[in-house]
Amino acid sequence: MVGRRPLEILRKWHQEHGPIVSFWYGTTPALSIGSYDIAHQLLNKRSSIYSSRPRFFIASEKMTNGLTTLLMPYGKKLQNQQRMITPMLDSRALRQYRTLEDMESKQTLVELLSAEDFDKSITRYAGSVIMSLAYGIRLQDMESEMPAKLLDLNTKIFEAMTSTYSNLVDLFPALNSLPPWLKPWEKPVQTAERFITDFHMENMATAQSSPWNWVQEAMASKPGSQISDKEIAYVIGTLQQGGFEITLAVVRLVIKAMVLFPNFLEKAQEELDRVVGPDRLPSFDDQAQLPYVNALITEALRWQPPAPVIPHATTEDDEYMGYRFSKGTVIIPNVTAMCRDPAVFPDPHRYNPERWLEDAGLQHNAFGFGRRTCPGGGLGMNMIFILVARVLWGYDVTYVYRDGKAVDVDPMGEKFPFASLTMPFQASLIVRGPEKREVIEREWAASGKDTNEILAGIGASRSG
Numbered sequence: 001m002v003g004r005r006p007l008e009i010l011r012k013w014h015q016e017h018g019p020i021v022s023f024w025y026g027t028t029p030a031l032s033i034g035s036y037d038i039a040h041q042l043l044n045k046r047s048s049i050y051s052s053r054p055r056f057f058i059a060s061e062k063m064t065n066g067l068t069t070l071l072m073p074y075g076k077k078l079q080n081q082q083r084m085i086t087p088m089l090d091s092r093a094l095r096q097y098r099t100l101e102d103m104e105s106k107q108t109l110v111e112l113l114s115a116e117d118f119d120k121s122i123t124r125y126a127g128s129v130i131m132s133l134a135y136g137i138r139l140q141d142m143e144s145e146m147p148a149k150l151l152d153l154n155t156k157i158f159e160a161m162t163s164t165y166s167n168l169v170d171l172f173p174a175l176n177s178l179p180p181w182l183k184p185w186e187k188p189v190q191t192a193e194r195f196i197t198d199f200h201m202e203n204m205a206t207a208q209s210s211p212w213n214w215v216q217e218a219m220a221s222k223p224g225s226q227i228s229d230k231e232i233a234y235v236i237g238t239l240q241q242g243g244f245e246i247t248l249a250v251v252r253l254v255i256k257a258m259v260l261f262p263n264f265l266e267k268a269q270e271e272l273d274r275v276v277g278p279d280r281l282p283s284f285d286d287q288a289q290l291p292y293v294n295a296l297i298t299e300a301l302r303w304q305p306p307a308p309v310i311p312h313a314t315t316e317d318d319e320y321m322g323y324r325f326s327k328g329t330v331i332i333p334n335v336t337a338m339c340r341d342p343a344v345f346p347d348p349h350r351y352n353p354e355r356w357l358e359d360a361g362l363q364h365n366a367f368g369f370g371r372r373t374c375p376g377g378g379l380g381m382n383m384i385f386i387l388v389a390r391v392l393w394g395y396d397v398t399y400v401y402r403d404g405k406a407v408d409v410d411p412m413g414e415k416f417p418f419a420s421l422t423m424p425f426q427a428s429l430i431v432r433g434p435e436k437r438e439v440i441e442r443e444w445a446a447s448g449k450d451t452n453e454i455l456a457g458i459g460a461s462r463s464g
């Protein structure tokens with residue numbers, strides 16, 4: 001139902017008709033909201049009736065057995081999944097995961113000393129942190145084949161969601177009652193379902209042999225004891241899918257902004273040098289003293305929000321400002337329109353981190369709304385912060401030059417399935433001198449590198 005073009009059409013409609021635009025999605029009434037205040041009034045304040053999802057016939061019911069957290073309607077099943085996930089991603093858990101992010105980000109810094117392709121290294125980082133937490137599966141080096149598998153898995157689901165057949169069946173579910181030979185989507189959807197289920201189940205089996213991970217914690221939990229192994233495999237699979245690619249995309253986006261706008265990089269490096277100094281890497285404890293680095297990340301989330309139109313649906317009739325919405329209305333919180341509202345963000349297409357320092361009251365809503373707010377936002381932000389702070393402390397980031405000419409970087413280059421993910425691009429990361437190299441190598445040499453030991457430590461602190 002979503003793609004680049006519909007997003008642009010919706011944005012135009014908002015420009016012409018204001019912050020609430022209603023239309024028909026097949027036989028279902030739909031609404032796009034382009035104002036943060038209105039989205040807040042409806043999706044946050046009335047979250048008890050604005051937190052379901054539209055029916056995703058192909059992507060959810062057919063391809064992922066109705067078990068993918070992100071796609072399921074609001075109800076008891078989702079609430080049970082949320083009860084299982086919440087303790088794994090609360091603030092206590094996030095503090096316990098720092099040792100893992102610390103080690104993986106140090107490895108990335110060392111890899112970048114010699115890596116030809118920085119993207120491979122940040123991809124390994126995001127994949128390794130998430131796969132270690134989820135299953136105890138570490139991605140040892142940049143040659144690991146796992147990231148390609150993870151990306152393939154996401155692509156399969158996202159392509160199915162945005163395919164013409166999927167749109168048609170979501171619009172007119174009666175089409176699914178046609179005889180099999182008139183349903184060309186049936187076979188590829190079955191193949192994808194097998195691939196996805198097998199992948200989640202294999203990872204779940206592997207998870208049994210590590211000292212601690214989300215699968216084990218889920219299986220031992222009360223909500224986990226009430227559901228099948230297959231559902232647990234899907235819940236943890238959703239965390240892995242939600243966590244990996246979007247976090248990677250945000251790190252990419254910040255690095256891209258640094259290539260395109262070197263004046264902001266310079267100021268961030270000035271802050272890092274002043275606060276952290278030359279003798280050690282930035283740490284999580286520095287975060288509160290690094291407002292400029294934090295603003296680089298926040299502005300990236302506003303500039304090109306990575307999940308800009310994840311739809312909700314209502315579970316009861318409602319009325320707001322003279323509009324009447326019937327039960328089952330699709331509600332699209334149009335985050336891109338909100339983030340580019342010139343009344344809130346002057347010159348909205350410009351990447352300008354300083355707007356966050358000039359106005360402490362600004363808000364962004366890249367993590368969604370109400371009872372469907374992203375449960376992994378805190379983990380994602382920790383993963384992004386520690387890597388970005390360390391990379392910018394240690395490296396200059398510039399264009400790649402070929403035959404004396406800078407290789408183009410497309411500021412808005414993104415692939416747009418369900419999420420809006422920055423496409424890979426070329427950049428040169430050059431260590432900022434021998435002293436920084438020495439610190440990077442020294443801190444990596446001194447770091448614990450055994451993931452099993454780290455996971456055992458996390459497990460011990462979680463049960464303590």
Ligand code: HEM
Pocket residue numbers: 069070071072238239240242243244246247250306307308310311366367368369370371372373374375376377379380381
């Ligand atoms: C910067 C990183 C991230 C961003 C910007 C982001 C953004 C979002 C957004 C916008 C939604 C939909 C919210 C809504 O419907 O209102 C969402 C849902 C979700 N996210 Fe994230 N996310 C990020 C990282 C993560 C991580 C690291 C994980 C897992 C560890 C994760 C797991 C999920 C899950 C499971 C859902 C589905 C929630 C539901 O439907 O109830 N996300 N995310």
